[in-house]
Amino acid sequence: MIHMAVVVDNNTKLIVQGITGYQGTYHSMAMRDFGTKVVAGVRHGKGGEKVNDIPVFNFVSEAVGATGANTSCIFVPAPSCKDAALEAIDAGVPTIVIVTEHLPVLDAIHIVSVARSKGITIIGPNCPGVASPGKAKVGILPNNIFKEGDIGVVSKSGTLTYEIVNAITEHNLGQSTCVGIGGDRVSGASFIDILKKFEEDKQTKKIVLVGEIGGTAEEEAADFIKANVTKPVVAYIAGRTAPPGKRMGHAGAIIARGRGTAESKIKALEVAGVKVARFPTDVPGLLRNL
Amino acid sequence: MKLLEHKAKEVLKKYGIPVPEGFVISSADQIKTISGPVMVKAQVLIGGRGKAGGIKPADTAEDARKAAKAIIGMNIRGFISKEVLVERRLEVARELYLGITIDRSRRCLLLMASPDGGMDIESVPENRILMHPIDPLIGYQPFMGSKAAGFVGLPNDTALQMSAICGRLYELVTKEDAELAEINPLVVTKDGKVIAGDAKVTIDSDALFRHQEYNKLVEDLTPLEQKAKDLDIAFVQLDGNIGVIANGAGLTMATLDSINMYGGKAGIFLDLGGTDDPEKVKSAMLLMREANPKVILLNIFGGITKCDTVAKGVLEAIEDWKTTVPIVARIKGVNEEQAREMLKSAGMIPASGLSEAAEKASKESLR
Numbered sequence: 001m002i003h004m005a006v007v008v009d010n011n012t013k014l015i016v017q018g019i020t021g022y023q024g025t026y027h028s029m030a031m032r033d034f035g036t037k038v039v040a041g042v043r044h045g046k047g048g049e050k051v052n053d054i055p056v057f058n059f060v061s062e063a064v065g066a067t068g069a070n071t072s073c074i075f076v077p078a079p080s081c082k083d084a085a086l087e088a089i090d091a092g093v094p095t096i097v098i099v100t101e102h103l104p105v106l107d108a109i110h111i112v113s114v115a116r117s118k119g120i121t122i123i124g125p126n127c128p129g130v131a132s133p134g135k136a137k138v139g140i141l142p143n144n145i146f147k148e149g150d151i152g153v154v155s156k157s158g159t160l161t162y163e164i165v166n167a168i169t170e171h172n173l174g175q176s177t178c179v180g181i182g183g184d185r186v187s188g189a190s191f192i193d194i195l196k197k198f199e200e201d202k203q204t205k206k207i208v209l210v211g212e213i214g215g216t217a218e219e220e221a222a223d224f225i226k227a228n229v230t231k232p233v234v235a236y237i238a239g240r241t242a243p244p245g246k247r248m249g250h251a252g253a254i255i256a257r258g259r260g261t262a263e264s265k266i267k268a269l270e271v272a273g274v275k276v277a278r279f280p281t282d283v284p285g286l287l288r289n290l
Numbered sequence: 291m292k293l294l295e296h297k298a299k300e301v302l303k304k305y306g307i308p309v310p311e312g313f314v315i316s317s318a319d320q321i322k323t324i325s326g327p328v329m330v331k332a333q334v335l336i337g338g339r340g341k342a343g344g345i346k347p348a349d350t351a352e353d354a355r356k357a358a359k360a361i362i363g364m365n366i367r368g369f370i371s372k373e374v375l376v377e378r379r380l381e382v383a384r385e386l387y388l389g390i391t392i393d394r395s396r397r398c399l400l401l402m403a404s405p406d407g408g409m410d411i412e413s414v415p416e417n418r419i420l421m422h423p424i425d426p427l428i429g430y431q432p433f434m435g436s437k438a439a440g441f442v443g444l445p446n447d448t449a450l451q452m453s454a455i456c457g458r459l460y461e462l463v464t465k466e467d468a469e470l471a472e473i474n475p476l477v478v479t480k481d482g483k484v485i486a487g488d489a490k491v492t493i494d495s496d497a498l499f500r501h502q503e504y505n506k507l508v509e510d511l512t513p514l515e516q517k518a519k520d521l522d523i524a525f526v527q528l529d530g531n532i533g534v535i536a537n538g539a540g541l542t543m544a545t546l547d548s549i550n551m552y553g554g555k556a557g558i559f560l561d562l563g564g565t566d567d568p569e570k571v572k573s574a575m576l577l578m579r580e581a582n583p584k585v586i587l588l589n590i591f592g593g594i595t596k597c598d599t600v601a602k603g604v605l606e607a608i609e610d611w612k613t614t615v616p617i618v619a620r621i622k623g624v625n626e627e628q629a630r631e632m633l634k635s636a637g638m639i640p641a642s643g644l645s646e647a648a649e650k651a652s653k654e655s656l657r
Binding site: 026078079101102103104105106107108109110112113114117128140141142144155156157158159160161162163166183185186187210212213215216217220236238239240241242243246247248249250251252253257258262278279280281 | 392394395397398399412425426427463464467469494496497499500524526528536537538539540541542543544546547548549550551556561563564591592593594622623624643644645
């Protein structure tokens with residue numbers, strides 16, 4: 001298996017599952033514009049066709065056999081998403097980014113557990129994907145907000161990540177890699193998985209963590225940072241004013257039974273030595289002052 | 291999607307989990323006869339029914355009618371009970387807890403059992419709850435049920451009954467796509483039967499595409515909530531007066547938090563999801579018109595679409611709306627400047643950053 005810096009790099013050879021749909025086609029082009037080697041698309045029944053000049057195969061195994069692809073990006077709709085992800089796992093694709101939203105939670109559990117047993121990395125579901133400026137992008141993050149640099153960003157959110165990445169770029173700082181892990185209740189890679197990679201990654205000098213209410217992933221990340229991360233970390237947690245019991249858009253973003261509040265997350269992060277921003281746009285300032 | 295108790299019990303029954311015999315009525319005079327002592331139970335999607343007077347015992351049909359009359363239409367913490375469940379009263383020896391839910395950190399299902407049933411599981415100390423993660427590659431196995439029955443201290447035959455119920459509950463969860471299935475209390479009767487005293491089942495709304503039968507269940511939504519749902523827009527009602535439209539859960543929450551930092555308070559918020567589809571932005575503006583907040587704050591971070599296209603949709607939505615409601619708009623992305631000019635000339639208050647937008651909206655709301 002090729003070692004990747006943080007999820008994606010110059011060696012990324014990407015297939016797009018669901019390339020013939022509007023999103024799949026649009027983002028295949030956008031990923032290529034970003035510099036990603038998009039080597040094939042997959043759509044059952046459309047093998048032999050082309051999307052622009054990208055060859056389409058019927059099955060992931062065929063696409064991998066013909067192109068040597070090592071990463072897949074999944075756009076297929078939720079009802080077929082489990083099949084698509086398991087097909088990619090079955091074909092031995094080592095890195096899989098699932099953009100699809102509204103995936104049933106039991107399907108996510110199934111996909112993630114099988115992938116874990118085979119040492120395969122899953123990012124998502126319901127995530128914007130991964131972008132490493134100057135190298136590759138796998139997912140739907142806007143191309144024009146990035147600038148190559150030394151800040152690693154890991155986030156549960158989509159558009160809020162764009163907001164923060166954009167603010168970092170506007171302050172003339174840049175990103176090493178930005179990973180959107182998704183805000184569903186069950187996701188593949190966790191904050192901790194990505195923090196580990198940032199800690200090891202030579203290009204990354206500082207880390208930004210963007211979390212939100214619900215679950216305990218931020219608290220677990222805080223414990224991990226305290227024990228294992230030597231690089232400085234800045235965080236933003238969304239949902240300080242969210243009332244308990246109301247689901248705030250993301251399936252995971254809910255304060256249930258007094259757990260998963262912003263206060264508890266902010267406190268845990270501060271105890272771990274993380275600087276927590278009050279506004280998303282305060283993140284660049286905190287990075288500069290580290 | 292949360293199921294009412296009677297519906298949840300129907301699902302339990304389908305999987306062979308014992309539930310008390312009973313029937314559901316929406317009017318007291320539907321009770322003709324009862325075959326022994328019963329409980330008359332409000333059907334609402336909120337806990338604490340008993341304390342609120344929503345559960346009453348009755349020994350005769352006359353008493354049952356009286357109880358039903360009192361409960362039907364009752365407002366229990368904001369939820370109206372339109373129906374009651376009339377069900378056989380159990381001779382309770384013990385009340386246990388049994389549930390299966392999602393373990394987010396371990397990314398699997400979690401089997402939970404406690405000897406302290408009948409109260410909110412949140413108030414039970416952790417050492418009194420067995421939590422057994424079910425590895426998806428192992429699946430539910432009978433030893434897990436035996437472990438649960440042993441933990442709650444059931445002997446012999448009742449242990450076997452509870453163990454079987456654990457397996458059936460797991461089957462229910464996986465086949466019905468439940469994200470929560472909770473039996474609290476799981477009752478052991480004086481004559482040694484293990485039976486579900488209450489039931490909470492929540493079906494994963496993302497899995498409804500493969501469970502058409504639940505789509506027929508009507509949810510208690512206001513007309514505005516229903517419209518938002520039909521448009522796949524997340525609608526949340528808070529107690530402030532600033533109507534917020536934003537795209538993406540994280541950005542929406544960050545917008546609310548920022549408003550709060552400037553002393554404002556968000557009321558209705560509409561989250562369009564990760565999209566900047568101009569049609570969806572337009573629909574959200576139309577919904578917001580109906581909600582009639584004191585100030586509207588629009589915060590869109592563009593991805594695919596150009597800002598001027600989004601702005602055009604916004605302008606179309608408010609075209610014939612003669613209103614004095616201040617609209618603070620911030621659309622970020624490609625052609626941002628053009629969009630700002632368009633919004634400004636239409637009388638809106640443009641903002642370039644999230645903080646600026648939050649500050650302006652808060653100021654307007656406090657006027």
